[in-house]
Amino acid sequence: MSSPALQLYTDSSPNGFKASIALEELGVAYQLHHVRIDQGEHRSPAFLQLNPHGRIPALVDTARDVTLFESAAILLYLGETDERLLPRSHHGRWETITWLIFHAASVGPVLGQRVHFEHFSKERYLPAIERYRELGDAALATLDQRLNGRDWLAGGQYSIADIANFAWLHVAEVIDMDFSHHRHLHAWYQRVAQRPAVQRGIRIPEPATGP
Numbered sequence: 001m002s003s004p005a006l007q008l009y010t011d012s013s014p015n016g017f018k019a020s021i022a023l024e025e026l027g028v029a030y031q032l033h034h035v036r037i038d039q040g041e042h043r044s045p046a047f048l049q050l051n052p053h054g055r056i057p058a059l060v061d062t063a064r065d066v067t068l069f070e071s072a073a074i075l076l077y078l079g080e081t082d083e084r085l086l087p088r089s090h091h092g093r094w095e096t097i098t099w100l101i102f103h104a105a106s107v108g109p110v111l112g113q114r115v116h117f118e119h120f121s122k123e124r125y126l127p128a129i130e131r132y133r134e135l136g137d138a139a140l141a142t143l144d145q146r147l148n149g150r151d152w153l154a155g156g157q158y159s160i161a162d163i164a165n166f167a168w169l170h171v172a173e174v175i176d177m178d179f180s181h182h183r184h185l186h187a188w189y190q191r192v193a194q195r196p197a198v199q200r201g202i203r204i205p206e207p208a209t210g211p
């Protein structure tokens with residue numbers, strides 16, 4: 001039996017979960033390659049051929065001879081294949097892309113730094129902790145405001161914008177970062193978390209755990 005055209009290289013992380021959730025939502029065949037970051041496999045020569053920056057996820061589409069890295073690029077690529085994840089209307093498409101880019105610029109990087117300084121840094125540098133708490137809460141407040149009166153972030157439907165933002169909020173919950181005071185955002189998070197494809201995606205290649 002031949003291998004699926006889509007080859008996913010990933011580990012258990014917010015960025016990795018974006019790709020696995022999207023693939024599970026689409027229900028397409030793909031082959032999983034577990035890149036174990038804790039064993040340095042993301043710095044191996046073979047993986048650096050896929051992503052010279054040495055970060056997961058990477059997606060190879062052998063049928064189209066396309067190699068992608070950066071989770072937002074992977075989501076856009078997969079969204080192009082199916083309007084269930086990226087609306088085809090001009091307004092819906094660009095609204096979705098806008099909130100995807102908001103995640104890439106203002107949610108992922110900020111929450112990533114907050115997680116590092118609060119939970120993984122060997123030294124507790126309080127100015128950095130307070131700075132990223134402030135920036136993170138501002139980004140979550142923006143998402144909360146956006147979701148007031150809406151089920152989904154953009155385009156009037158569940159999309160790659162929801163997947164991208166959910167992945168970081170999922171890890172925030174895993175490490176007990178409370179965001180329940182953002183009630184619209186919290187309700188949205190619970191809606192997304194109940195989706196069967198999301199539940200499968202956050203277990204690939206294995207569930208995330210707290211520090």
